[in-house]
Amino acid sequence: MDCKKALSETGGDIIKAQEYLRKKGLSSAEKKASRVTAEGRIGSYIHDSRIGVLVEVNCETDFVSRGEIFKDLVDDIAMQVAACPQVEYLVTEDVPEEIVNKEKEIEMQKEDLLSKPEQIRSKIVEGRINKRLEELALLEQPYIKNDKVAIKDLVKQTIATIGENIKVKRFVRFNLGEGLEKKSQDFAAEVAAQTTAKPAPTPATEEPAVAEAKETEPK
Numbered sequence: 001m002d003c004k005k006a007l008s009e010t011g012g013d014i015i016k017a018q019e020y021l022r023k024k025g026l027s028s029a030e031k032k033a034s035r036v037t038a039e040g041r042i043g044s045y046i047h048d049s050r051i052g053v054l055v056e057v058n059c060e061t062d063f064v065s066r067g068e069i070f071k072d073l074v075d076d077i078a079m080q081v082a083a084c085p086q087v088e089y090l091v092t093e094d095v096p097e098e099i100v101n102k103e104k105e106i107e108m109q110k111e112d113l114l115s116k117p118e119q120i121r122s123k124i125v126e127g128r129i130n131k132r133l134e135e136l137a138l139l140e141q142p143y144i145k146n147d148k149v150a151i152k153d154l155v156k157q158t159i160a161t162i163g164e165n166i167k168v169k170r171f172v173r174f175n176l177g178e179g180l181e182k183k184s185q186d187f188a189a190e191v192a193a194q195t196t197a198k199p200a201p202t203p204a205t206e207e208p209a210v211a212e213a214k215e216t217e218p219k
Contacts, residue, residue, distance in 0.1 A: 039060060056169040056171070077138075077151065083144050084138070085175075087136060
């Protein structure tokens with residue numbers, strides 16, 4: 001019935017009908033965004049034994065969490081995290097304010113903008129900052145299997161398909177050996193600092209030897 005209505009609304013144009021159904025599905029997904037997601041799955045992905053990812057994706061029911069469509073979504077998101085080493089946050093709103101301000105400060109001082117009026121410069125910087133924040137956010141990444149779709153849209157499409165709200169809750173990425181070299185260097189520096197801080201022991205000054213026996217005077 002939905003397909004029939006879509007064809008009717010678009011004058012029988014199949015391409016437009018498909019677009020109509022897609023928009024309707026995404027609109028339906030938006031309406032479900034406030035629904036509680038207390039179930040879900042923790043997915044994992046390991047690449048070449050050197051990169052490991054854990055991701056938690058939530059849905060509304062255990063029934064959906066055990067379905068193939070939801071499982072595939074979780075697996076794809078885990079692979080997406082592994083493929084995007086620059087990603088540190090779920091959404092752009094999660095990026096700390098101090099990082100945003102620092103990026104703005106750097107952009108405002110770039111040579112290609114110094115000659116422009118401040119108002120224009122501010123607009124250009126805002127656009128660059130938004131792009132930079134999107135590079136750091138998982139849900140803004142182009143889907144590795146279809147770069148015309150962002151991860152946030154992939155999630156919305158899946159919501160429209162299964163009829164339940166879905167939320168990507170959190171993720172973590174492990175790189176083999178990450179941080180070990182730094183810790184080793186810090187430890188070596190600490191030992192060196194402790195060694196140089198200790199003054200070398202000063203040799204004790206020897207006192208003149210005292211005669212143990214005195215020459216006795218003749219009686």
